[in-house]
Amino acid sequence: MSELTLFVLRFGFLAILWIFVFAVVFALRSDLFGHYTRRGERTVPDITVNPAAQAPTFIPPVDAPVNADPARTLVITAGAREGLEIPLDADQLTIGRSAQSGLVIRDEYTSTNHARLQLWNGDWVIQDLSSTNGTFVNNQRVSVPTPVPLYTPVSIGSTIFELRP
C-alpha cells in the first residue's frame, strides 16, 4: 500500500472521528430531552399553571366565621415568570414540580409536591408538604399550615409570589 493512500486513509480517519462527534452534537440539538434540550430554554426554570388539577374540595368547619373577601389572584413577583397572574378560582392550589400540580414550578429547588395553598374559613393558608428546600412566608420557614395575608411574599425555590384581592 502506497504512502499516499495511507496518508489519505489517516486523514479520513480523523475526519470520520470528528463526524462522529458532530453526529452526537447534532443529535443533542434535536429533541432528545423534549423541550429541555432546545437552546436558551435549557436552564430556564419552567412555571406552568394547570387548571385541570382539581383537588378534592375542602369543607371548612361549619361553625367558624367565614371571611367574605378572600384573595382572588396569585401574582408572581420574582422568578422565571415574573408578573404572571393566576386567578384563584378553586379553594385549593397545589405547587410543585409534578405535572399534576396546580402551579408547576420546575427549578432545581422545588420538590415534586412542594406546598399546598388552601382556602380555610375564607383565608388562604399555605402548608409545606415536607419539601426539601422549604416554603417561606415573609422569610420565615413554614413548618405548620400558615395563613398568607394579602401582599405578603411567599417564596418557593427561586420563585416569589403574593396574594392579591
Add this chain to the structure above:
Amino acid sequence: MSAPLSSLESSTITEQLLLRLKIPTKLRNLEATLILFAMIITSFALALVDLGATGHLNVSIIGLSLGLGAIVLAMHVAQRFVARDADPLILPIVTLLNGLGIAMIHRLDIANGLTGWQSQATRQMVWTAIATIVAIAVIVTVRNHRILQRYRYVWMATGIALLILPLVPFIGVTINGARLWVNLGIVSFQPGEIGKIALALFFAGYLVTARDSLSMVGKKFLGVRWPQVKDLGPIFVVWLVAMMVLIFQRDMGTSLLYFGLFLVLMYVATGRAIWFVVGGGLFGTGALVASRFLTYVEGRFAAWLDSFNPTIYESIGGSYQLVQGLFGFASGGVIGTGLGAGHPSIVPLAESDYIVASLGEELGLVGIFAILCLYLLFISRGMRIGINGADDFGRLLAVGLTFVIALQVFIVIGGVTRVIPVTGLTTPFLAAGGSSLVANWIIVALLLRLSDTVRQQRDGGDVR
C-alpha cells in the same frame, strides 16, 4: 407543559400508546445507528494500525472487535426491553472510546512484539466483554435506582472494605510503588475502582438525609459565612480517609478522586461554595505536608515542576516517563504521525497510564481534541441526567458518578500534559485495565438507568 398535557388527555388511548411507543423507538434507533458508526470507526482504527505498523491487514482482530460490538448491541437490545427511554448517546460514545483504546493497545502490542494471550489487546477485549456483560446485568437487575438508597450504609462498608483490601497481607500487591492491587491467583484487580462506585452511592444516599443540617450557616467571619463547627465532622472523616489512602496506599490520584467526589456532592447537595474553600484548604494542607514527608509525593512534585532538569529526568521515578510522553505529543503535532507510524512504545506504561500520550502522538492534536470532545459530551449527558433527575438521590447519584469520570479524565490527562503533577489513575474506557473497565461500564449502566427514570417520570406522570 400544560398545552401538550391537555392535548394528550383529549386524544384517544390508542393515540397515546402510539405516541409513547414511537418516541422511545426513535431514541433507541438513534442509539443503534451511532453504535454501528462507532463499530465502523473502531474497525477502521484497527485496520489502520495494522496497515501502518506491519503493512498488511489483520482480519482476525477486526473480527474480534466486531464481536465486542455485538455484545454492546446486546446491551442496546436489553435496553429496548428494560430501559426504553434511556439516553441514546452515552452507549455509542463509550463504545467508541473503548474501541479506540483497544486499537491503541493493539498498536503497542505490535511494537512490543506481544501476541496471543501475552497481548494486552486480547486481555483488554476479554475485559471489555466481561465489563459489558456486567453492565447488561446491572441494567436488567436494577430496575429502580431508589432501592439503592436504602442500602447506603452497606455501600459505605463495601467502599471502605474495598479501599483497605489491598493493604491486607498476602493478597495485597504493590505495583509501581502504589499498593492498590489485589492478587487472587489467576486475576489481579484494583478494588478501589469498584470502591468509587460504592462510595458515590453512599455519599449520595447520605447527603440526601444530611443536607439540611449541612446547609445551616454559622458565624460570619472575614465577610464569609462559615459552616458550624459541629457540621465539619463528615468532611473531616472523609479527609482522614483520603489522607490514609495517600500515606498507606501511596496513591495521590485515588485520594484526590475520593475527596473531590465528596466535596462536589456536598456542594451540589447544599449549594454552598464554602465547602470548596474548607475542603480545598484541608486537602491542600494535607498534600503540602505529605510532599514534605513522603518521598514519593515530593518526587512527583519535583518531576512536575522541573521536568526537564537532567538529574530529575535520569533519576529513578523521575520525569523520564512524563518527558517522553510530552515528546510523543510534540512529534505527533497537529494531525499526528498516523496510527501505526509513531513510536509510542518508548514511553513506559504507554498502554495504561500514558495511553493519551500514545494517542496524541499518532492522532495528533486533532485526534486528541476529538477524544476530549467525546468525554465532554459523555459528561454533559451525565450532568443533564442529574439536573433533570426527579428525586434528590437520583440527582446526586448521577452528578457523583459523572463527576468521578470527569475528575479522573482531568487528573490523568492533566498529569500527562503536565498541567498538574502526575498521579497514577487510569483514563476511563481507554486505558488497559480490567477493574477500571468493569467499574466504568457499571457507571454507564447506572447512568442509563437514571436517564430512563427521568424520561419515564416526565412522560408517564409523577412517580414519587
